[in-house]
Amino acid sequence: MLHTFSIGKLGRSLSSGEISSVELTRSFLARIERLNPSLNALITLTAEQALLAAAAADRRRAAGERGPLLGIPLIHKDIFCTDGVRTSCGSRMLDNFVAPYDATVVTRLKAAGAVMLGKANMDEFAMGSSNETSYYGPVKNPWDTSKVPGGSSGGSAAAAAARLAAFTTGTDTGGSIRQPAALTGVTGVKPTYGRVSRYGMIAFASSLDQAGVFARSAEDAAVVLQVMAGFDPRDSTSIDAPVPDYPAALGESLKGLKIGLLREFFDGLEARNAALIHDALKIYRNLGAETVEVSLPHLPLSVPTYYVVAPAECSSNLSRFDGVRFGYRCENPTDLLDLYKRSRGEGFGAEVKRRIMTGTYVLSAGYFDAYYLKAQKVRRLITDDFRAAFEQVDLLIGPTTPTPAFAIGAKIDDPVTMYLNDIYTIGANLAGLPGLSLPCGFVEGLPMGLQLIGPHFSEAKLLNAAHLFQQATDWHDRSPRGYE
Amino acid sequence: MSLTRQDVEKIAHLARLSITEQEMPVYVTSLSSIVDFVDELSRAQIGNVEPMAHPLDGQHQRLRPDVVSESDNREKYQANAPAVQAGLYVVPRVIE
Numbered sequence: 001m002l003h004t005f006s007i008g009k010l011g012r013s014l015s016s017g018e019i020s021s022v023e024l025t026r027s028f029l030a031r032i033e034r035l036n037p038s039l040n041a042l043i044t045l046t047a048e049q050a051l052l053a054a055a056a057a058d059r060r061r062a063a064g065e066r067g068p069l070l071g072i073p074l075i076h077k078d079i080f081c082t083d084g085v086r087t088s089c090g091s092r093m094l095d096n097f098v099a100p101y102d103a104t105v106v107t108r109l110k111a112a113g114a115v116m117l118g119k120a121n122m123d124e125f126a127m128g129s130s131n132e133t134s135y136y137g138p139v140k141n142p143w144d145t146s147k148v149p150g151g152s153s154g155g156s157a158a159a160a161a162a163r164l165a166a167f168t169t170g171t172d173t174g175g176s177i178r179q180p181a182a183l184t185g186v187t188g189v190k191p192t193y194g195r196v197s198r199y200g201m202i203a204f205a206s207s208l209d210q211a212g213v214f215a216r217s218a219e220d221a222a223v224v225l226q227v228m229a230g231f232d233p234r235d236s237t238s239i240d241a242p243v244p245d246y247p248a249a250l251g252e253s254l255k256g257l258k259i260g261l262l263r264e265f266f267d268g269l270e271a272r273n274a275a276l277i278h279d280a281l282k283i284y285r286n287l288g289a290e291t292v293e294v295s296l297p298h299l300p301l302s303v304p305t306y307y308v309v310a311p312a313e314c315s316s317n318l319s320r321f322d323g324v325r326f327g328y329r330c331e332n333p334t335d336l337l338d339l340y341k342r343s344r345g346e347g348f349g350a351e352v353k354r355r356i357m358t359g360t361y362v363l364s365a366g367y368f369d370a371y372y373l374k375a376q377k378v379r380r381l382i383t384d385d386f387r388a389a390f391e392q393v394d395l396l397i398g399p400t401t402p403t404p405a406f407a408i409g410a411k412i413d414d415p416v417t418m419y420l421n422d423i424y425t426i427g428a429n430l431a432g433l434p435g436l437s438l439p440c441g442f443v444e445g446l447p448m449g450l451q452l453i454g455p456h457f458s459e460a461k462l463l464n465a466a467h468l469f470q471q472a473t474d475w476h477d478r479s480p481r482g483y484e
Numbered sequence: 485m486s487l488t489r490q491d492v493e494k495i496a497h498l499a500r501l502s503i504t505e506q507e508m509p510v511y512v513t514s515l516s517s518i519v520d521f522v523d524e525l526s527r528a529q530i531g532n533v534e535p536m537a538h539p540l541d542g543q544h545q546r547l548r549p550d551v552v553s554e555s556d557n558r559e560k561y562q563a564n565a566p567a568v569q570a571g572l573y574v575v576p577r578v579i580e
Contacts, residue, residue: 100560193539207538236546237538304522315499322500324573329566335576337500345502353501354511357492358518360499374525376535383536415514416521432539456540 002027003163004479007072007220010166014061014071021054021061021071025115028073032117032164035483039140039162041155043078044086044119053115060113068223068247070113075165077156078119079126080106080211081200089202090122090134090152093321093328093347103200104232105169105211112227117165121155124349125318126173126204128152129421131180132412133351140408141184142480143446147405150180150421153214157184160214162483167215167224171201173208174306175400175425178437181214182400182449185439187466187476188214189221192456193432194239196225197232205313206237208306208429217476218438218466222246225459241457249460250467255288257465258393264299265398265424273448276441277399280450283472284397284465292393296385299427301378306426307419308362308375314352315359321347354415383431386453395465396453399424400437404446428453438466439475447475486516 002024005013013019029047036042050073057071081087081099083106088094102110110116123133131139131154139154141147142162149158153170157180160168170177172190181188189212196211203209213228215221226247231240261281266274281291323329323343330346333339348356362371389396402423411418428435433456437449450469454462470476487495492512496503503511558571567574 097564100557100563194543233548237543239540239543301525301528304524307518308522308525319500323566324575325562326564326566333576336578339576340500341502344500345504348501350507350510353499353503354514354518356499356501357495357511357515358522360495361487361491361515361519362522364495364498370526371522373535374528374530375522376537377530377533378525378528380533380536381530383539383541414517416517419521430539 003031006217007068007166007215007223010072011068011070015066021057021115022051024071025050025054025073025117028117028165035162036164038145039142039158040137041121041139041158041162041164042075042118043088043090043121043136043155046085046116046118049085050115050117057113057115067112069109069227071115072166073115073117074109075117075120075156075159075168076106077122077153077168077170079122079171079202080169081202082106082116082119085119087119087202088135089126090124090136091348091352092135095135095328097327101200104197104234105201105228108227120153120159120168123152123154125202125314125352126152126171126176127314127351127355129175129179129418130411131155132408133349135349138408141405142483143185144405146407147446148183148408150183150405152176154180156214157181157186157188160184160186160216161480163479167213167220169211170214171209171211172429173205174310174429175422177212177214178400178425178435178449178451179421181437183405183447185447185475185478186214186216187218187221187436187438188212189225189436189459189463190428190434191225191229191459192434194237195434195457195459196228197235197238199232199234203317205310206317207313208310217470218436218463219247219250222250222463222467244460246460246463250464252464253288254284254465254468257289257395259284259289259291260294260389260393260396261291262299262396262398263293263295269399269402272443273399273403276443276448277450280440280469281397283469287468287472294389294392294396296382296389296427298378298381298385302382302427302430303419303423305375305378305382305430306422307358308371309379311355311359312363312372313359315356315363318352318356323347351415379430382427386427386431386433390455395461398451400449400451404443404448424451432456434459434462436462436466438469441475487512487519
C-alpha cells in the first residue's frame with residue numbers, strides 16, 4: 001500500500017532498498033491509469049518522462065545522495081510551466097502550448113529529485129472554485145464523483161485525495177488551494193505572499209497569486225514547502241528572507257498558543273458545519289491552546305473587494321494572450337483586430353471572459369476611482385484588521401468553506417453564488433497572509449476543512465498547529481471509498 | 485446599476501474579446517449581476533485610507549544591475565508561434 005505511505009515512510013523504503021523509485025513510480029502510474037478516468041484529475045500524463053526521472057533518482061541514491069523528496073512522485077497543477085511538456089492552464093488558449101522553460105517551483109522540486117507524473121486539471125486560468133471551468137472537463141471529487149472537488153486546483157486536490165501521487169502542487173489566489181483541500185479531505189497550504197517564487201507560474205492576479213502544496217498531512221506538506229520556499233531573483237515579488245526548517249519545527253507544544261476565533265466566520269454558519277469546527281477547537285484546548293474571540297470588521301467586504309482587484313489584475317495579465325506569439329489563434333483572421341478578438345473570444349471560456357471584462361470595466365475611465373481605487377483602500381482596511389487581530393492572538397481559526405462539496409452543475413450558472421464559496425479564504429490573499437486547510441471531519445460523508453491563518457511568514461507555526469491536531473485525530477488518514 | 489448591451493459591447497471591444505450575438509444577453513446578465521455585487525464597495529464608508537497595491541507593506545520593485553543575464557533563445561520560444569517567418573511573427577496586414 002505504497003500510496004498510503006507518508007513522504008517520510010516512502011523515503012525510508014527507498015533508502016532501505018525495499019523499493020526503487022522506478023517501482024514506486026510504476027505503482028503510482030498504475031493507480032492513475034486505474035483511477036484517474038473516474039476523476040479527470042489530470043490533463044497531461046508524463047509517464048515516460050516520469051520513469052526516466054525515477055531512474056535518475058535511483059542513480060542519485062545509489063551514488064549516495066539522500067534527500068526527503070528524492071524519487072518521490074508528484075503531480076504539478078497545469079499552471080506551472082514545465083519545459084518540453086504541454087502547459088495548458090486548463091484553457092483552450094494554451095492547449096497547444098509546450099512550455100520552453102521550467103517554473104522555479106518545478107526546478108526546485110526537480111533538483112530535489114521529485115518525479116513528475118503529470119499535470120493536474122484546474123479551473124481555466126485559475127478562475128473558479130469548482131474545477132468546472134476547465135477546457136478539459138470537470139474534475140470529480142473522489143468522495144462522491146457527482147460532487148465538485150473545489151477549485152481552482154481541483155485536479156491537484158482530487159489527485160492528492162485519491163493518492164495518485166505522494167503530493168501535488170497548487171496555487172491559491174482567493175482560496176484555490178485551501179478550498180479544494182477542504183472539500184477533498186487533504187491538507188493544503190498557501191504560503192505568505194512572496195514566500196514561494198511565481199516565476200514560470202502563469203499569472204492570474206499578480207498581487208494575490210501564491211504557489212503551495214497539497215499533501216496527506218501537515219508533516220508531508222512541511223517537507224515539500226521546505227523545498228518550494230525561498231528567494232528567487234527571477235521573481236520581482238519574491239521576498240529575500242531565510243526559510244525556517246519547517247519539519248524541525250513540528251512537535252513544539254501548543255501550550256499558551258492563543259488562537260483567535262473569527263466572529264465573522266461563524267456568523268451564519270450552518271449548525272452541523274459549525275459543530276465540527278467547535279469540536280476541533282476542543283482538541284486545540286486539550287493541546288494547551290487558548291481560544292479567544294476576535295473580530296475583523298471589514299472582512300465581509302473581502303469578497304466584493306477581491307472581485308474588483310482580481311479581475312482587474314487578470315484583465316492585465318491575460319492581455320498577453322493575443323494569438324500572435326503563442327497560444328490559440330483563430331482561423332482566417334480578416335485583420336489584426338479580428339485576430340485579437342476571435343483568438344481571445346474563441347480561446348477563452350466564459351468565466352475567464354467575464355473576469356477580463358469585469359476587470360476592464362473597473363479599470364476603465366470613469367470607474368477606476370469608484371471601484372479599483374476603493375477596493376485598494378478596503379484592502380488596506382482588511383489587512384489592518386488582520387494585523388490588529390494578530391496583536392491579540394498567534395493564529396486565527398475558522399471553517400475553510402461554508403459547506404461541504406456541492407454537486408457538479410449546481411452553481412455554475414450563477415457567478416455570484418460561486419464567488420461566495422471563497423468567503424472564508426479570500427481575506428488571507430488580500431492581506432498576503434499564509435493559510436492552510438486541514439481535514440476536521442465529515443458532514444453527510446463529505447469532508448470539511450479547518451482553516452488556520454497566521455501572520456506573515458508564520459508557516460512553521462501553522463504547520464505545527466496542524467501537525468499536532470493530526471496527531472490527535474485521524475481525519476487526514478481517511479480515504480474515499482473506491483480510492484483506498 | 486445594471487449594464488446595458490452597449491456597455492458590454494464597449495467593454496468587450498476594450499478587452500479585445502469577440503462576443504457572439506447568441507452569447508451577448510448572457511454576458512449582459514452575468515456582468516450586471518457581478519457589477520451589482522461589487523457595488524457594495526461603493527456604499528462602504530471608507531474615509532481617508534491609503535490604497536494598497538501590494539499585500540506586503542514596504543515591498544518595492546527590486547532593481548538589478550543593468551547587465552545582460554539572458555541568452556538568445558528565439559527559436560525555442562518561437563516554436564509555439566502560430567506563424568513565423570524569418571524570425572518574425574506573422575499577422576494579418578496592418579498597414580494598407
